[in-house]
Amino acid sequence: MTDRRANDSANASDVPADAPGGDPLGRIVLLTTSHRVAPGLLSWPAWQTLRAADRVLCADAGHPQLPYLGEAGVVVEHAAPAARELVDYCAAGGRTVVVLTSAEGESALTDGLARLAGSGRESMPALELLPGSYDLPGARLLDLVQVMDRIRVSCPWTGIRTHEDLAKYGLEEMYELLEAIETGDREALREELGDVLLQVVFHARIAQDDPDEPFSVDDVAAGIVDKLIHRHPHVFGEESAETPEEVKAHWMRTKADEKRRESVTEGVPLGQPALALAAKLASRARHERLAVALPEGEGVGYELLALAVRAEAAGVEPETALRAAARTYRDAIRAAEEARGGAPE
Numbered sequence: 001m002t003d004r005r006a007n008d009s010a011n012a013s014d015v016p017a018d019a020p021g022g023d024p025l026g027r028i029v030l031l032t033t034s035h036r037v038a039p040g041l042l043s044w045p046a047w048q049t050l051r052a053a054d055r056v057l058c059a060d061a062g063h064p065q066l067p068y069l070g071e072a073g074v075v076v077e078h079a080a081p082a083a084r085e086l087v088d089y090c091a092a093g094g095r096t097v098v099v100l101t102s103a104e105g106e107s108a109l110t111d112g113l114a115r116l117a118g119s120g121r122e123s124m125p126a127l128e129l130l131p132g133s134y135d136l137p138g139a140r141l142l143d144l145v146q147v148m149d150r151i152r153v154s155c156p157w158t159g160i161r162t163h164e165d166l167a168k169y170g171l172e173e174m175y176e177l178l179e180a181i182e183t184g185d186r187e188a189l190r191e192e193l194g195d196v197l198l199q200v201v202f203h204a205r206i207a208q209d210d211p212d213e214p215f216s217v218d219d220v221a222a223g224i225v226d227k228l229i230h231r232h233p234h235v236f237g238e239e240s241a242e243t244p245e246e247v248k249a250h251w252m253r254t255k256a257d258e259k260r261r262e263s264v265t266e267g268v269p270l271g272q273p274a275l276a277l278a279a280k281l282a283s284r285a286r287h288e289r290l291a292v293a294l295p296e297g298e299g300v301g302y303e304l305l306a307l308a309v310r311a312e313a314a315g316v317e318p319e320t321a322l323r324a325a326a327r328t329y330r331d332a333i334r335a336a337e338e339a340r341g342g343a344p345e
Helices: 044-052 066-071 083-091 107-119 140-154 163-183 186-208 217-230 244-259 274-287 300-313 318-340
Strands: 027-032 055-058 096-100 126-131
Touching: 027 044, 027 083, 027 107, 044 096, 044 126, 083 096, 083 107, 140 186, 163 186, 163 318, 186 217, 217 244, 274 300, 274 318, 300 318
Parallel strands: 027 096, 027 126, 055 096
Antiparallel strands: none
């Protein structure tokens, strides 16, 4: 079965079945569409094939494309014919039949056609798979939004969750993502990115139910799109940036214009890990060229603060560096346990 793409230079449906080079035994075209694309937005080869077909069949009376095909004057029969029926119909005059497939597919029909073609005793019409619409990049995000919406409505646990309930899970998922990045586990990275994405969609779905200030995942996406465009004037505007340093300068300048903060410490979350917090504060101070002396004091806390500031100045993320050292320490502990004969019970 061939796969005819939307940008084919030639379309067999333009050729009469009895014309030279046509299909004397006819054609059976399985027309697939994506539910992630607005109904009625079909490829030009799909519309050509539909208009030229002798019959158009669809087993799903609720198929979203049907109203639009009707508006275009394409008559669709609500039927689920067997393979034998279609083969005989096409063979009796080189006819073309288009089957508009449902979301579940047409396994009974395709299995029947495969059996007839594989028997070696049948003269088969041409069999084609014609995609009528295609998923754009990111189309599966629409599925995620739909699934989350259904779960929010139908799941007793999910339906009563609040932002506060999910806070700890978001933190856990970010740490698991960080571990996947640091260990280089690609499969884990893909999975953990999905878990983090779920947190975003889940929170947005909860926000949609707020009685006073609701917003949706579309509002969330619109906000970050606007932010990215505004903070990349060298991509979407007239500014220029040839180096990563110039890009960062654009970012920080536009961010400062947006936030209008009175202190560089605003927006630094105090709840983050202590080493990361110290490094972030040091980064803000260094970026503003503030001459800030380290506070004097005794104890491990002040020593760690000095180390974090020194690491940030050297371009080292202290939290990441400490985790890497901690993993090495963990491996050393395990080696010591094995040398002793195993971990304690």
